[in-house]
Amino acid sequence: MLQNLLKVRTLMDGLGYMCSGGGAGGEVAGRRTPLGAVGIGSPYYFPPSSSAVQSDENNPDHQQNHGNRLAVGQASGVSGPGGKAKSRQGKLVRLNINARERRRMHDLNDALDELRSVIPYAHSPSVRKLSKIATLLLAKNYILMQANALDELRRLITYLQAQGPMAIPPGFDLHAAMFPKPPGSPHQSQPESDQS
DNA sequence: TAGGCCATCTGGTCCT
DNA sequence: AGGACCAGATGGCCTA
Numbered sequence: 001m002l003q004n005l006l007k008v009r010t011l012m013d014g015l016g017y018m019c020s021g022g023g024a025g026g027e028v029a030g031r032r033t034p035l036g037a038v039g040i041g042s043p044y045y046f047p048p049s050s051s052a053v054q055s056d057e058n059n060p061d062h063q064q065n066h067g068n069r070l071a072v073g074q075a076s077g078v079s080g081p082g083g084k085a086k087s088r089q090g091k092l093v094r095l096n097i098n099a100r101e102r103r104r105m106h107d108l109n110d111a112l113d114e115l116r117s118v119i120p121y122a123h124s125p126s127v128r129k130l131s132k133i134a135t136l137l138l139a140k141n142y143i144l145m146q147a148n149a150l151d152e153l154r155r156l157i158t159y160l161q162a163q164g165p166m167a168i169p170p171g172f173d174l175h176a177a178m179f180p181k182p183p184g185s186p187h188q189s190q191p192e193s194d195q196s
Numbered sequence: 197t198a199g200g201c202c203a204t205c206t207g208g209t210c211c212t
Numbered sequence: 213a214g215g216a217c218c219a220g221a222t223g224g225c226c227t228a
Contacts, residue, residue, distance in 0.1 A: 094205090094206080097205090097206085097207095098204075098205060098206080101204080101205075101206085102203085102204070102205090105203075105204080106203095109202095109203095131200085131201060131202090132201080132202085133201090
């Protein structure tokens with residue numbers, strides 16, 4: 001279950017999802033980020049300039065001053081009796097890894113936000129945002145529902161065709177309606193024999 | 197106050 | 213070696 005959850009980004013990548021500034025832009029509307037709302041400063045805020053992002057993300061002050069989420073083990077482990085230079089270097093490496101991980105999780109959350117935006121549920125300021133797990137489960141059910149509806153439509157069309165000649169509205173691609181191409185497919189290949 | 201949800205840090209593992 | 217992915221730990225916020 002959790003395994004599946006964490007594979008979302010891979011899935012999104014496969015579908016052509018681009019995380020670079022993708023989706024909701026700099027700050028993600030609706031994300032549960034009380035700190036930002038309080039005015040302490042959102043831990044998600046990264047300056048527009050990517051170079052600035054890098055330097056700022058790796059600044060421990062940025063983490064600790066702009067969010068009261070204390071770095072749980074930030075001061076532990078890396079500081080030891082060993083050489084100061086080495087410990088500083090190790091600390092820097094750790095901060096880089098942390099920043100990458102943070103970005104990765106933000107990308108994952110952006111993907112989840114995009115998913116929320118396309119699945120039908122009551123989007124409203126008064127309605128609480130779907131949790132991650134609820135988003136995934138609802139999305140799965142929605143996909144299954146669409147697949148069932150499509151299947152039923154195919155059966156209906158087949159049945160109607162068997163009854164006799166059908167009056168197909170001009171411009172209606174019956175084959176495409178029955179066998180739609182996935183959104184990401186390069187060319188909407190036209191069937192040689194049109195039903196019309 | 198307990199429980200749910202979440203963000204972040206961290207160390208391990210795998211891949212390129 | 214460096215980066216991506218993963219899961220565990222920790223602590224904050226919110227709601228019933």
